Amino acid sequence: MATEALRCDLPGVxxxxxxIRDMAINLLVGNEAPSYSFDLAGRLIGAFVDGINYRRGLDNRVLSKWAGPAGIRQRRWLTPTEAEAFLAAAYDLAERVAAATDDPRLTALRGWDAAALRADAARFAAVYRPVSILPPDQYLALVIQATEGCSYxxxxxxxxxxxxxxxxxAxxxxxxxxxxxxxxxxxxxxxxxxxxxxxxNALVAPMxxxxxxxxxxxxxxxxxGAGIYSFMDAFDVHRKSAAEWAELAARGLRRVYIGMESGDDALLRWLRKPGAVADGVAAVRLLKSAGIAASVIIMTGIGGDRYAEAHIxxxxxxxxxxxxGRGDIVYFSPFVDQPDSEYxxxxxxxxxRPLTETAAAAQEAAIRHGLRPYDPAQPPQLSRYDIREFIY
Ligand code: SF4
Incomplete structure (x- = not known):
């Protein structure tokens, strides 16, 4: 990736x-902090200021994340007023840097005020229904809303x-x-x-x-040439044959993400999750036999104390x-009880009774401890999937 550096000195800064990179523009103040990253259209992607990590979504919301006591990650969405002030400061810096360097490649960073950012978010909303969630390794995907909603x-x-x-x-x-x-x-x-x-559940569409x-x-x-990725419910994987999955693999389908949640059938029934544990196991086998990688998402803390042992x-x-194996991902997603949820x-x-965050983390540790990779030489990736940190 080509990187080119410029420098300027700004009074008071x-x-x-x-x-200037192929995909983004970074502004680094002083000893590389604070720092700001913009895409090539001039949209702020993220920033690191005073030990806090900020991510801006295309809907113009801003999420802040920082290490709290004992290193436990904290996070908070900025209020609209806070976000507006934060973005104004970022774009004030961008404007001054673009003016001082007078480099045409920085033109995209100029002219962004609160009204322009709101208008841009409105353009995004005209193209996309809200992008509700993506797996963490797909936050930088180009989302294609071939379907809307969930078939279940x-x-x-x-x-x-x-x-x-x-x-x-159509x-x-x-x-x-x-x-x-x-x-x-x-x-x-x-x-x-x-x-x-x-x-x-876009892959539920007929072949x-x-x-x-x-x-x-x-x-x-x-x-x-970019790979294609998608969620799918385990129960629906069998609606397509091995030959059909292989055809999709040949046409670019790389990995399918299955929200399995748990390996306990009683818990799945209580959650009203469609299908059974055996469906999830069979779905992964079918996908893998067709040359498609699998990601299995497990929720930790779901089912509270009642189901904890059987869940593990x-x-x-x-x-x-x-x-x-290699190329597959097991995600551990801490359960977040949404306000007014049926759950x-x-x-x-x-x-x-709900599990504490610590108890849910212990559940993840217990599951990790019990895993025996299919091929120890090529284990799957194990990773955290915190839906509270999703931003697109
Ligand atoms: S968790 Fe259930 S309701 Fe939610 S998207 Fe997946 S299948 Fe649909």
Missing amino acids: GRVAVR NQCTFCDFYRGRPFRIK PAELAMHLADARAFFGPAIGLRKSLFLADA NRLRAWLDVIAEAQILP CGTIAALNAMPL GRLAAAAGV
């Missing part, structure tokens, strides 16, 4: 180093797509969506590393529709029955 939408703990009827887009509508996305991202599209077929979508994506020449034992057994009401009625 000091030395600012400017790194009844898990008691999940409100990602509540109120969004499931809808499969190829012509998808072509328009891609054109709109390309226009919205502009030169910043190069920051996107992969294509994520959204929303929750003929999937083929047509892949034709549209190929014709659009949008991120040519069942999940270890299920994961150990899967042929997971919360059912748990209260059943006397299921």
Whole structure:
């Protein structure tokens, strides 16, 4: 990746180093902090200021993260007023640096005030329904909303797509969506590393529709050669044959993310999760046999004290029955009880007590401890998936 550096000295700020990379522009004040990163369209992506990490979403919200006592990660969304002040400071610096260096490559950083940022967020909202969630390794994907919503939408703990009827887009509508996305991202599209077929269950679409979508994506020449990734419910994987999955793999499908949540059938039933543990195990086997990597998402803390032991034992057994290896990912996602969720009401009625964050972390540690990789020489990646840190 090519990197070019400029420097300027600003009164009241000091030395600012400017790194112009193929995908982003970084401003580094003094000894590299504070620092700000912008995409090539001039949108602030993130910043590091006074020990706090900031991420800005395309919807113009700003998430702050920092290390709290004992190194435990803390996070908070800035209020709209705080976000506006934070962004004003970032763009004031960008404006001054662009003026001082007079480098045409920094022109995209200029002219962003609160109204322009709000207008940009409105453009984003015109192209996309809210991007509710992505796996952590896909935060920099180019989201393609080939479907909207979740085809099931009844898990008691999940409100990602509540109120969004499931809808499969026609190829012509998808072509328009891609054109709109390309226009919205502009030169910043190069920051996107992969294509994520959204929303929750796009691969449930019939094969003929999937083929047509892949034709549209190929014709659009949008991120040519980029791998395709998507969520899928385990129960639905069997709706396609091994030959059909292999065909999708040949056309770029790289990894499928399965929200398995638990290896305990009783807990899955209580969560109203479709399918059983055996479906998850079989789904991973089927995908892997077709040459598609798998990611299995396990929720920690879900089911509270009532299901804790069976959740750990069942999940270890299920994961150990899967042929997971290099390129696959097991995610541990701490359960977050959403306000007004059905889960919360059912748990209260059943006397299921929530686990503390520490107890949920211990559950993750216990599951990790019990894992026996299918091939010890090529274990899957194990990683944390904190939905409170998702931002697109
Ligand atoms: S957890 Fe997945 S399958 Fe269940 S409602 Fe949410 S998106 Fe749909």
